[in-house]
Amino acid sequence: MGKPNQLNQTPASDFLLLGLSEKLEEQLLLFGALLGMYLVTMVGNLLIILAICSDSHLHSPMYFFLANLSLTDACFSSASIPKMLLNIHTQSQTISYSGCLTQLYFLLVFGGLDNCLLAVMAYDRFGAICQPLHYSLVLSPQLCALLLGTCWLLTNCPALVHTLLLTRVVFCAPIIIHHYYCDPRALLKLACSDTHINELMIIIMGLMFLTVPLMLIVFSYVHISWAVFSISSHGGRWKAFSTCGSHLTVVLLFYGSLMCVYLLPPSTHSTERESRASILYNVIIPMLNPFIYSLRNRDMKYALGKLFSSGKTFSLP
Template identity: 60%
Template structure:
């Protein structure tokens, strides 16, 4: 007996055998059960410290009118982004450890990708804005009020959020068109672009091209802006006759540059290197550095060593205690 199968029936059968994953498995940082409690405690402490530190910075800047300047405007936005950064991934990991599960839904995975790309871009742009603000303050102090006017600051922030949203939406939509029909195991503690692309059974050339081209430009242009700013800052500081003034300026630059190197180094290693050179352990460690450690340390590096911020935090705590 001959059985005739139409082209439409064949397409239906192919789709049934080519289904996409409805959820993914996040392996986390260690597969050993005895280490889960240690990881839970460590990340819970880092999350609480990072969240409290960043929220205190936002409240202190908002409550002190003396800190309503461009530099502290960028600092408050950086603290907001860092708070959202650690909140996008760490709570889900803590819940998974507590519930003894490793799954995340497909929609939840895409949501994490959207916010991780968005917030990483904003960190990138805010680091550049802060470097430019210091460049203008040190190299062009007489024109600071003009070059860093409220209109220009609002334009810088608005364009940063717009570009960051466009970039994250681009990668999320490109990822949503892919199908995952084989393994659904991600060797990270959150959903990220690179490991998901490696799991896809669709053609990922367009995704990889967008990561290298668009992502490369979004990382490279701000990085060159930071480099340009600090070359001029160092040149100006070297002309300062006071040794103490030089040490203070270089100390501030050193702290900022440490975070810049840490942020750009991990981002470049994870996203802008060939997929064949990726190691799951190395990428996972790098992701912890820029997703958790750096946002937790930023309040201490940028704000708590600042006399004005210390004064604003002291006033805020006294006010809260009195009420």
């Protein structure tokens, strides 16, 4: 990867985020659409968390991990969308050096957590379907807490290391990021100094956050499919597999969008197309997840109904 002219190198102070569009009329439309989607994302995921916490029938491993996934989705969107909305509103494209690194850290943490939690939720479905008699032992509260803690550790440590490594990088003027957030690959394109260690860290994080969780999900669903198709009755097979429908839908949407962004041939890549495609996994999928899990789940719909009815009762004089 060719580097900009070393003579133009400068200590980093502020970056410019070009966003999704530089046209004023498009920015106004984007502001309204993104604000609406962001509010739906926050309200939807908050309702999922409140419903799970308030209903004792949902205090099981599956819903424990779902509540954490909803929290992660809300934080993942919050790491980039409010800053973009603020930049559009103020017609400013700047983000400070420290703000950029902070944003990058949280994007890496919560993006990695999304991947890890989807893998853990696949293991939960594996335990429920393949080992139903031992499910309470396989997914004990202690193991659930350990799995969640491991997810946090596996995402925080590499994200922190990668962010700290970026502080050693010298950037070249002008420091213009062709994205709506501080994307690590876009940042490295602006570097004047050596970035081999940073690029190696991106590969390691890609393997850790994408490849390994996806392999665990595939492994779990291979065994789940094997167990489901061994059930003699058609109704039993459908009932068993329907418990995986919401999770499988989210997995296909999440990894499908990531593959569209990162696994297309280089000849089809453009910075503008890549930044717009990233809206899929950064905004749209976190917004859709609460609907996917609530509309296909009777227990969740019942808990949400109780939550709304209790709210109405509480508001009565």
